Amino acid sequence: MDVGVLTVPLGGEPLDDALAYLAGLGVGAVELGVGGFPGEAHVDRRRLLNDADARADLLATLDEHDLRVSALATHNNPLHPDEETAAEADTELREAIDLAAALGVDTVTCFSGLPAGGPNDEVPNWITAPWPTEHADAHDYQWEVATDYWGSLAEHAADAGVDVAIEMHPNMLVYEPHSLLRLREATNDRVGANFDPSHLYWQGIDVTEAIRLLGEHDAIHHVHAKDTRVYEANARTKGVLDTTDYTEEPDRSWLFRTVGYGHGEEHWKDVVSTLRMVGYDGALSIEHEDSLTSSREGLEKAVDVLGRAVFETQPGEAYWAE
Numbered sequence: 348m349d350v351g352v353l354t355v356p357l358g359g360e361p362l363d364d365a366l367a368y369l370a371g372l373g374v375g376a377v378e379l380g381v382g383g384f385p386g387e388a389h390v391d392r393r394r395l396l397n398d399a400d401a402r403a404d405l406l407a408t409l410d411e412h413d414l415r416v417s418a419l420a421t422h423n424n425p426l427h428p429d430e431e432t433a434a435e436a437d438t439e440l441r442e443a444i445d446l447a448a449a450l451g452v453d454t455v456t457c458f459s460g461l462p463a464g465g466p467n468d469e470v471p472n473w474i475t476a477p478w479p480t481e482h483a484d485a486h487d488y489q490w491e492v493a494t495d496y497w498g499s500l501a502e503h504a505a506d507a508g509v510d511v512a513i514e515m516h517p518n519m520l521v522y523e524p525h526s527l528l529r530l531r532e533a534t535n536d537r538v539g540a541n542f543d544p545s546h547l548y549w550q551g552i553d554v555t556e557a558i559r560l561l562g563e564h565d566a567i568h569h570v571h572a573k574d575t576r577v578y579e580a581n582a583r584t585k586g587v588l589d590t591t592d593y594t595e596e597p598d599r600s601w602l603f604r605t606v607g608y609g610h611g612e613e614h615w616k617d618v619v620s621t622l623r624m625v626g627y628d629g630a631l632s633i634e635h636e637d638s639l640t641s642s643r644e645g646l647e648k649a650v651d652v653l654g655r656a657v658f659e660t661q662p663g664e665a666y667w668a669e
Contacts (some may be wrong), residue, residue, distance in 0.1 A: 349376055350631055351633065358386060362389040370652045378417050385422055390410075402450055409468055420457070426460030427471060437496075448509050462523045464489070478506070500534075511539060513527060513538065515547065524552070539565075569630070573635075574603070574610055576601060594638055
């Protein structure tokens, strides 16, 4: 298991400079944005798809800094009711899978997407309760749309030999572990989780229990290291379904935080240990979205905490149990 970084916060820097900086911190892996919300500041997806020399140059640059790619990232909404928006997201995702295969990268991270509540609606609809009953009907419709789309997408991923790691994210159809397992069951084992605890904390989900649940199904394909702090002074009166702007920090019920600033080091060591128990040995890819600190400081503090939490070696024989 090693510490990785989603390089989006360093998108204003040349890739070589960003990689040199991360390697200097002791980072072992990078997650590269190739479209959608992460953008493609460091990777021109279509150029790399069509140019074997460009792919070789990218891999050589990574080798120079002793870094590997844990995943390619393209987070968007391929289930959007606007056909043009959905088609663009679908193209990004399928091309990301193809590029991952061409680069020898085994995972693409993404969102499940979110459909409208019916065939004539124009905007996505995040449904969180089954009543009034038209919401339950709308939710059934959404799952029909999602199963049809993801069945095809999962076959594409299987053909390419690439795992698709869905980040469980509110305002997406898949936002908690049971819906992730439902989509996996409806498609194939190439569909799994990009396990990001930050979106689970504020929903009241026990993160280590969620790891165990998904681990029982071998459904964790990638992990984001991002923390969240719930601020009870606000949550006690407004709950956690908070639409306050992220930059109005004093008024929010919760904030994304740098690793260690939402939950302490002991908790993150428990997260790492539970991931090892269920067989995950990939990267912990730091995603910096803490509005209370700069990107570099946030990344550095997260690397510091995780560097003490991750195991660098494989377990030896349990000689004491013989």
